Amino acid sequence: MSWNLSSHGLPFLPGYTFRDVTKSAFHRSQTLDYKNGYALPRRPTVGIGQDPLLSEELIQQEINELSNETLDMTYSSFNQSLAEDFIPAHVALDKKVLRYYAYFEENVLFSPEEVYRVRPVVIYYYLEDDSMCIIEPMVENSGIPQGKRIKRQRLPKNERGEHYQWKDLNLGMDLEVYGVKYHITHCDPFTKEFMESEGIVLNDPEPIPVGPYDKSRKNLQPTHTTPSEFDRTHQFLAMDRKVLRFFALWNNADCLYGETRPVTIQYFLMDDTVEIKEVHEPNNGRDPFPLLMRRQRLAKKIKPGFEIFPSCVLEVSADEVDEYYSPKDFQVGQTMTLLGRQFQLYDCDDFTKEYYQKKYPDMEMKPTEVPKKTYTPQERKMDVPPYNGFGSVEDSLQNCLYLIPEPPKKDVMKLLENDHKVLRYTARLDSQNPNDEGRRFILSYFLSNDMISVFEKSTRNSGVIGGKFLEKTRVPKPGSTVESPEFYSPADLAIGATVEVFSHRFVLIDADHYVLKYLQSNSSQIPSHTLDSLQQKLGVWTANNQPAHQNGDNVAEPSS
Template sequence: MSGLPLLPGNSFRDPTKTKYHKPQTLGFRNGYTVTPPPKAGIGGEKLTTTLYDELPNLSQLAINKPEMIYGQANQAPEEDYIPAHVAFDKKVLCFQAFYKQAVHESADEYYRIRFVKIYYYLEDDSIAIVEPPMRNSGMPQGKLLKRQRLPKDDFGSTWHWKDINLGVNLSTYGKVFHIYDCDKFTQDYLESEGIVMNPPEIPAPDPYIEKRNTQQRTFATKSDEDKLKKFLTLDKKVLRFFCIWDDRDNMFGELRPFVLHYYLVDDTIEIREVRQQNSGRDPFPSLMSRQKIPLNRNSIPSSFPTSVLELSSQELKDYIVPSDLRIGRTLNILGRRFLLYDCDLFTQNYYYQHYNITDFTPIDVMEKRPPPPRKEIPPYNGFGSLEDSEQSCKTLIPQPPKKDFMKMLEFNNVILRYEAKYVNPSPEDATRRFVFTYRLADDLMLIYEPRQRNSGIIGGKFLERTRVVKPGCDPNRPEYYGPKDFTIGSVVVVYGHKFVITDADDYVFRYIEENPDQFPSDIIESMRKYKIGKDKIRDEKKQIESKKTKNMAAPVRNEQELDELVRTIQAQLKRENYMNSHSLQEAFLQCDKDRSGRIDRDELATLCEKFNLPCDAQLLRTLINRCDMNNDGLIDYWEFSRFLNWN
């Protein structure tokens, strides 16, 4: 049966076979799954050959067919197609070459070397030949051959960049161009493509150019002056003089400043104008270009024809030299007179070294302009304040006068008070007293007259807050009273009223001591002496009043003692100029809820202490006890206020 071919109909099943189970091929070894080769077939039949015997070795399988082990390899993506006109756009090879051009019927040259540049465009393998222009060549130059593909031979092939190298002859259209050099980009590109570049060559010389470059023999007689030495030693050395042209003889003429430059290298002179702003002239700074100036233009021979306008060097022999230029000299240059009035430091050193001149004092030639007209302020017309009227005259659009805000902030709430009386008063004005209030923030003064009982004169404001002008000063430039004018014994005239300062409050003395730089020394000394005498008198009065107070502090027994007590308290209030009785009455009314006209004595004493009544506390307590007529602790505050009213 085994010898029959394996064809349909030749395979027979064994009828005696009863086992068809598969053998065990999977297992574990040391914790890992293994697949050992099977040793028995289906049903336990013995295997003569296995599939593993037919397969090659696994190592050889991994080498020969790695895709069976590692899977199919990923192929790299195909690169995008880039056309040549994009990849080689603006990439041009540049070669330097020359060709020989035959010259016929010329004894100086037989051929001429023409240098060209060969441009090879990589995008379409086209070639352009351009001849760089040369000055004064007398030949048409520029593009010799426009951009195109050049034929290489008669078989239709064209020149390619692989055919071009240094030292190669490029023949086209009957001309042979010999390439001798190229630029760096061309050399790097050809070497990157694997072409070995030949070394650069030296181009063939042009026989005509070499002949022209040879030094010609001169037969002119040399000058005694060494111009080369003069050029090497005096080049860029220029004498500079400041001059002025006086044109005031003509109509609308004026003094015009200029700068004269003398070039030592060739003895030429240049005159440049000094431009001035808002002069009304066009900006032409060069008045005369650089040239030689004759010393005397009229010194020409009589044989010179008068019809010739221009003079040459044959007629003019003497020119202006550095010895003719000095400060203070006047030069006649082309019909204009220029006065030299100053020079720079280099010019001064040059004249000191060569001519031993030491006096370089400049001349004052500028016109002295008259002072600007002074703005005259019209006299004060009496409308508004003087400062307001003056400010309206200074500007076209009226503006309010400017205030010194820094002074207002520095002297805010700084007020000086003085007591004054009339000078040589009439009998009815002898007892009148005035209080001068001076505010430093704005220098305004207020005069107040305290009211006096049975005087027949209405007190109150004697003068509103204003600035007071000193008598006898210029009304257009007035002088106002200040803190320095208020001293003890000084006379102050206020609109015809003469006052003498008799006293000042304690704050004035403290302010003068704290600010001695604002007052003269004599005023400080006099105020100090007055303060010492005033304090001494005050102390004596206090001692006398303390004795009186002890006597009056006893219980009041009759009306005469009550009147004496009230007069003493009113005298103390009047001395301190106490004017706050109206506010004290309003406080009494607020405490009187039922409007009975009476309040508690302790509450009345508290209000008096709150309002700082400037009188002796024992006298005030005695007066409160006297006002308690019924001994019920209630005080008639209207009667109490009447006792305190010293006016």
């Protein structure tokens, strides 16, 4: 039997409500909980008497109404369109720059040649943040500080705090920034296309005017009083930074302790001057001052009557010189005398060869062979003190080669490939003392660093304390020198061979089975007699049914 607890349209008064007699639970849901000793609030999921919450009913009711509701057009009809994605200005206008070309006039004081000077500039307008910068192109040998005139910033337009916008720029206008008027003449194609797409019509472009100084340079008149064969100013402007470079040998063998030294001869086409520099080699014992002759014009022929003048006291003036050295006097393969010194030209650079091919095609600029300086064995030999026995030979040699010793370089690949690979041999001591007859040693060869260690096996009641006989070290062969030492290698360790370790002689009598296995894998680097001795020894050893250790961890006892 079901009861309707709420009737629509009836007031909530006694007598108009009905009680559900089937309901037995009237308590509220628990809203407080304990977890790990802490009181935590808990949101109820049901109401009083396990009834659904009113908030959930309203939410579900609203969902049902919204799902069944249809949109009614209250106002005039309109087309619903999807909202376009918003793109900020710094993303849409990134790397979009307007470029204008302009100039400004600079007043020149105290100059009879010009009153003002025209200086071109480039104006950049960055659309992403409405900032501008003004840059003046660099002109070689102008003598004027050029480059960035105004760094990137928003330029003020007036005193009210307004700034220039892209709408304010046009061709033929004056842009006044910080007291300087820049007259805009033209722009690039991107700027013209952008302005036209925004509905702004640009004015006609204008050419940048030529200043009075530039006009005077184009119509330059000679100012010399005496007739000249060529224009010095044109030579300076056309041949600036063009240098002929020759490689030569200075023959100074006639002087005391003289020798032949390499030099570089540079001929400057700008003013026909010559400069000579020495080529210093590392550790040649000379001061690092390469300038042998300063840059100057060299006189080739003196006028008659001035030859006996003491030139060592005063320099020769231009009136006393009949002819100076020119590029045609320098030819590769010949010997020339400059200021009393003989120089043999043996080569030149690529620019010099191209210059002579165009200017003097009849002259051959073929390089010649230079005799290399040879040293006698006494000059090359370095006195190395004898090895004192402390440390390795390479480590001790670093004290002779460097002021601050450096550790010897190691073969890293060899260390990684041969790590934990050891060749072990059984050896006896070759001595005249009869007490050393029964002593047995284990000689270990480490393949990672070519070091050898010797361990003596302890024998009961022998009177000799066993243990470590030699620490890991590289053992040189007898007769090797400190300059070129030779160390023992696996190729030298054959059965029956004698190994001399720092005045102690050891005879190899047996080896591990891993030794034969390793040497067979590298048979191309091992002599045949070494392999034969091991095969013969280990073959007898295996025939006696004695254990053969494959991993090389133990060493077999000597064969009986």
